[in-house]
Amino acid sequence: MRHQAVFFAGVLWLAVLLAVAVLSVGRARSTTERLVALDVAVLVLMGLLGLGAGAVRRSYPLDAALALALLSFVSTLAAARYLGDRRPFEQPEGPGEGGTG
């Protein structure tokens, strides 16, 4: 089918983008840049899974994308707060942090 070919072409293009994103994880200059690149790589992978679900017209790849979204959010938040305060799972203290921060 012609329309499904568009989905498969999109999956291929996103695979290329995923490779670029993973390479940019490797060439990041600092840990936070690496974190951003990893975040984008996960988003690209989620788009790939979504297009894959559209290509095969099944919903199971979207379950994986949902799990990936949750896992990516928690890991990004934990890593970022570890880099910032060295205490990822506690309430930040001191002026200028937390609250309206």
Next chain:
Amino acid sequence: MTAWIADVLIVLGLAVMTLGVYGIVRFPDVYTQLHASSKAAFLGVSILLVATALGGGPSILARVVLIVALLAITTPVAAHAIAQAAHHQGEPMRAPGAVDQSGTVRRLPQRHDG
């Protein structure tokens, strides 16, 4: 008809997604890269998922709504946490004309391991 709309959305989503990844490669510092990651990449994924939902049944539609809503809530929070961590670590702003208007110069917290 919906299949053609889905095709257009896929092309649009791929273009936005490509811009997001290109931003990660090209932008000079974390703060500008966060623009690409938190806006372009999220928007691209959302458009692609909507394109998927157009051609699928209710099970696909329910999951797409769930994922897009979840991403819309979590992406700004994650981007804010990353930016706060970068500022806390003293990441330089390499973008031309960038000004740190926060008024605070943050240093790494003291390590206790000597």
